[in-house]
Amino acid sequence: MLNIPLDSIICGDCEEILGEFPDNCIDLIVTSPPYADSRKKTYGGIHPDRYVDWFLPRTAQLLRVLKPTGTFILNIKEKVVGGQRHTYVIELILAMKKQGWLWTEEFAWHKKNCYPGKWPNRFRDAWERCLQFNKTKKFHMYQEAVMVPMGDWSKTRLARLSETDKIRDESRVLSGFGKRVANWVGRQLVYPTNVLHLATECANRHHSAAFPLALPEWFIKLFTKQNDVVLDPFVGSGTTALAAKKLYRRYIGIDIEQEYCDMAEEELRRCFLGGRNGRLEFG
Amino acid sequence: MLNIPLDSIICGDCEEILGEFPDNCIDLIVTSPPYADSRKKTYGGIHPDRYVDWFLPRTAQLLRVLKPTGTFILNIKEKVVGGQRHTYVIELILAMKKQGWLWTEEFAWHKKNCYPGKWPNRFRDAWERCLQFNKTKKFHMYQEAVMVPMGDWSKTRLARLSETDKIRDESRVLSGFGKRVANWVGRQLVYPTNVLHLATECANRHHSAAFPLALPEWFIKLFTKQNDVVLDPFVGSGTTALAAKKLYRRYIGIDIEQEYCDMAEEELRRCFLGGRNGRLEFG
DNA sequence: GTTCCGCATGAATCGATAG
DNA sequence: ACTATCGATTCATGCGGAA
Numbered sequence: 001m002l003n004i005p006l007d008s009i010i011c012g013d014c015e016e017i018l019g020e021f022p023d024n025c026i027d028l029i030v031t032s033p034p035y036a037d038s039r040k041k042t043y044g045g046i047h048p049d050r051y052v053d054w055f056l057p058r059t060a061q062l063l064r065v066l067k068p069t070g071t072f073i074l075n076i077k078e079k080v081v082g083g084q085r086h087t088y089v090i091e092l093i094l095a096m097k098k099q100g101w102l103w104t105e106e107f108a109w110h111k112k113n114c115y116p117g118k119w120p121n122r123f124r125d126a127w128e129r130c131l132q133f134n135k136t137k138k139f140h141m142y143q144e145a146v147m148v149p150m151g152d153w154s155k156t157r158l159a160r161l162s163e164t165d166k167i168r169d170e171s172r173v174l175s176g177f178g179k180r181v182a183n184w185v186g187r188q189l190v191y192p193t194n195v196l197h198l199a200t201e202c203a204n205r206h207h208s209a210a211f212p213l214a215l216p217e218w219f220i221k222l223f224t225k226q227n228d229v230v231l232d233p234f235v236g237s238g239t240t241a242l243a244a245k246k247l248y249r250r251y252i253g254i255d256i257e258q259e260y261c262d263m264a265e266e267e268l269r270r271c272f273l274g275g276r277n278g279r280l281e282f283g
Numbered sequence: 284m285l286n287i288p289l290d291s292i293i294c295g296d297c298e299e300i301l302g303e304f305p306d307n308c309i310d311l312i313v314t315s316p317p318y319a320d321s322r323k324k325t326y327g328g329i330h331p332d333r334y335v336d337w338f339l340p341r342t343a344q345l346l347r348v349l350k351p352t353g354t355f356i357l358n359i360k361e362k363v364v365g366g367q368r369h370t371y372v373i374e375l376i377l378a379m380k381k382q383g384w385l386w387t388e389e390f391a392w393h394k395k396n397c398y399p400g401k402w403p404n405r406f407r408d409a410w411e412r413c414l415q416f417n418k419t420k421k422f423h424m425y426q427e428a429v430m431v432p433m434g435d436w437s438k439t440r441l442a443r444l445s446e447t448d449k450i451r452d453e454s455r456v457l458s459g460f461g462k463r464v465a466n467w468v469g470r471q472l473v474y475p476t477n478v479l480h481l482a483t484e485c486a487n488r489h490h491s492a493a494f495p496l497a498l499p500e501w502f503i504k505l506f507t508k509q510n511d512v513v514l515d516p517f518v519g520s521g522t523t524a525l526a527a528k529k530l531y532r533r534y535i536g537i538d539i540e541q542e543y544c545d546m547a548e549e550e551l552r553r554c555f556l557g558g559r560n561g562r563l564e565f566g
Numbered sequence: 567g568t569t570c571c572g573c574a575t576g577a578a579t580c581g582a583t584a585g
Numbered sequence: 586a587c588t589a590t591c592g593a594t595t596c597a598t599g600c601g602g603a604a
Contacts, residue, residue: 063552083420084385102367108391108410118474121424126476127391137366141404151597190596191401193409194391259456318577361578398578399595407595408578481578482598493577 006229009241009253009268011261014233017254018061026065026252027140027228030219030240032075039252048081051088052095059096062233068136071223072101075109075211077128085120089129096133104139105132105194107213112199130196130219145221147189168174210236216243224249238264245272289512292524292551294544297516300537301344309348309422309535310511313502313523315358315493321369324500329366334371336379341508341516342379345370347554348514351419354506355384358392366404372412379416387422388415388477394500395482413479413502428504430472491524499526507532528555 004025010017033055035129036048046054062072078089093103107130116125201212216239220230226248232240235253241264244251287308293300316338319331329337345355361372376386390413397409485494501524504512510530514524518536524547527534536543 020357084387085389087380088388090376093373094370097370103370104367105405106368108393109390110393114476120426121390121420121422122477123426123474124476126478137404139404143403143406191406193407194405194411195399321577360577362577366580394597396576396578396597399597400578400580401594402580403579405579411577471579484598 005244005250005252006227006250009235009238009255009261009264011255013256013260014254015058015061018058018065018233021065023064024067025229026231027067027070028220028223028234029062029066029070029072029231030075030243031073031232031234031237032217033077033234035076036079036086036197047087047272048079048088052092055092056095056099058233062098063100063135063232065231068139069138070135071104071139071141071219071239072133073107073219073223074131075128075215076131077125080122093110093131100135101133102132102137104137106130106136107132107194107196109196109198110186111195114200130215140223140225142222142225145219146192148192150188150190163199182259183239208256211239213239213246220244220247220249223231236260238267241268242271287512288535290528290534290535291420292518292538292539292544292547293540294522296539297537298341298344301348301516304344304348307350309510309514310353311356311503311506312345312349312353312514312516312530313358313495313499313526314356314515315519316517318359319362321370331362331369331371335375336344338375339378339382342384343382344515345514346418347490352388352421352423353418353491354424354502355416356390356424356502356506357414358411358415358498359414360408360506363405376414380393383418384416384420385420386414387417389413391492392478392481395480397483404458413498420532423506423508426474429475429501430497431475433470433473441528467565475563492520494522496522496526496529499523500530503530503532518547519543521550525554 004021006103034046036046036051059072066072076089076092078086080086097103100268109128109130111126111128114124117124195220196215198212198214201214204245214231216230220243224230224247227250229250229252230240230244231252231254235241235255237260241251241253245268253261253264255264287304317329319334320328320341340354349355359372359375361369363369373394380386380409392411392413394409394411397407400407478500479501481497484492499513499515503526507513507530510533512522513527513537514535514537518524518538520543521536524534524536528551536544536547538547
């Protein structure tokens, strides 16, 4: 009989912690691992040249605990070393494929308000990779959950509809007359692309998160349904756990730093007073 | 005494044609090579698994003819094979580095009007890579030539400068932030980022190009000055040559298909009646 | 001459069908 | 089993004709 600790933040090295987990128990992994040479205290500040070797034992565990229908979203960007983009990210992709992962897609996260700066030989870095890996080709994907409004070009066609008409239509939805509005909504919404436009969140008062809440939210909506289990093995200040809980998914967050674990739990408490807790059995 | 044929379109395999060129004679290479399995007539439609081997002899010539101060911009995107992103592009990066190239940067070209379609396991692909390679670290870059009007987000940010940003500056111990932002006040233009927003030119009257004119234009402005020599070894319908001529740079376009060469020359004639022609000596 | 509307057209990908 | 071809799907854009 094996258990996984749902809705909790665990302090420790994810390689070791996940070793205690059963196979095939996680629906989605979303994480932004410590970038090479960043967060120097943590993990001893991994040198770019050793990043792949450091990461691979951990992705091995992630591959094991992920359900065959699950997805692994890895938010990462290579840093500049000696005037060049380092190759550890693309080497990691190749190594993970050898490990058994399928490299399904690479989303581009366009950070609209990236950090300012000026260098003679390069511009500001305004995008990061969100690499999608899967265990099998038959992973779950709920595309309707992330549909977006059509582009402005369509608005001219719908310009005749007055604002009051729209409001009236929406109120009909609530009162049960949904059919006509559903068609209208269907025309208004389109599927998104593999480019995400999200601003980095600097609004957080107490800490700076690796990514904005909207990023894990988007992937959680896309790849899980209610009560599915979302894992972040480098949970940091808890953004992924927060997003999961907000969307009524179960979360498991792991971080090696007690300070970060405390911060994540504090943040979860702050946002969800009297939240759920539970333990799910696997056998 | 060696010559290169300036302001001309040459029909042939770029590997062979460039073999006749002297070393260090090109200021900028901008190209969008045939993607794996596309343009099937041409080059026999290169299989994804053989793409790197096919391309490497050509990048070897490009490395040789490029000036030490020059830049190579490679617009490319890997296709999906068997439900996965193929790895030939990232393998190419690694192989080119072994060849002696520096991988300086990867620009993301966000195609606003990407190809439509719906699939159960992926969204539409709305971005391509523009890989920047260099021969040395001391390449020419004219950043002022591509400055853009300041976006609204920065204006709102400047308004809050006295409050939030200073606090953030202190807490993060990031020096220079406040100073730089302060320098922007009153300025109309800012430097762009490494994300390009351009729509593809579809349904054009005369032809459809691999990339819009604005794409080579942007890189030509950024990496060359007037009368510099711009090379496109897969010039196709001539977009790069057109952009170079428009900006008063010298162009050399190469394509293996006579049909494309004719198209490119026709396009150049159409847009620039009575243009310049010349031959530059190298010794 | 404007503005509005209709329509063709893409560096695509999947799944089914056929050899 | 493995490859080759084909239809269905889908949306932002520019062009051309009409009001």
